[in-house]
């Protein structure tokens with residue numbers, strides 16, 4: 001039992017219930033939205049999010065973890081407003097999302113020249129979000145988030161990953177790393193986190209489920225990582241049958257306790273044209289409840305194993321902070 005901060009106030013870890021480990025309320029390019037006319041409309045998009053999150057709760061999901069950090073348009077006051085209107089728990093994060101460089105704000109701060117032994121200001125910012133709260137909202141972040149993608153371990157990506165590791169070691173907050181399993185980026189993450197002294201059991205390797213390579217994923221599970229099988233509905237990256245197939249295969253291999261499920265969906269997402277989203281009809285919050293769980297059952301995954309992935313594993317990951325010594 002542990003108290004987990006959410007946008008609607010602290011929740012006992014035992015009451016998190018069925019948890020989707022990686023969903024966004026809004027992913028938006030804040031500076032573009034503030035300066036150009038787009039299809040964003042504050043009132044209607046907030047109402048739409050309330051409706052979608054209410055439907056998700058009605059489908060039996062009690063909690064979402066929202067890894068929307070700097071680079072993805074994090075704005076917690078709006079999330080707090082939504083949290084007040086829904087029953088589902090929304091857990092928020094701190095961190096920086098980049099595939100290449102650090103944001104300009106950080107570029108000339110901290111350890112920007114090799115050999116310059118100055119602390120990275122990101123670390124204190126992340127720690128404050130976790131221990132005191134985000135800006136003036138009073139809402140604490142419950143996990144850390146960063147990313148590595150096809151470009152690999154660039155200097156900027158490595159800097160954020162090490163800052164996240166240091167903030168984790170100071171707070172115990174669990175870590176989520178966006179990865180690109182097609183290029184086995186998880187192993188590069190493993191190398192840096194080992195150097196920093198981070199236990200794999202505190203770390204979720206997001207987007208592991210984009211790969212059908214059960215041997216590679218087994219290797220990561222064997223290290224102790226929690227694998228994010230978290231893009232159900234993004235069929236363009238991996239079709240439905242392969243996505244459910246690799247989960248069922250890993251369950252067969254004994255790794256039900258190393259996986260968590262989600263869609264990586266959003267109520268609003270401004271990175272693509274609306275037609276793109278129309279071409280991905282399964283990429284919504286209800287796909288797991290409606291299609292994925294029934295198919296997993298057909299493939300021999302038991303109710304208990306589903307509960308392990310939806311309830312026990314996210315809970316254990318969020319309890320990292322409390323068990324941390």
Ligand SMILES: [Zn+2]
Nearest residue numbers: 022024067264
């Ligand atoms: Zn995401």
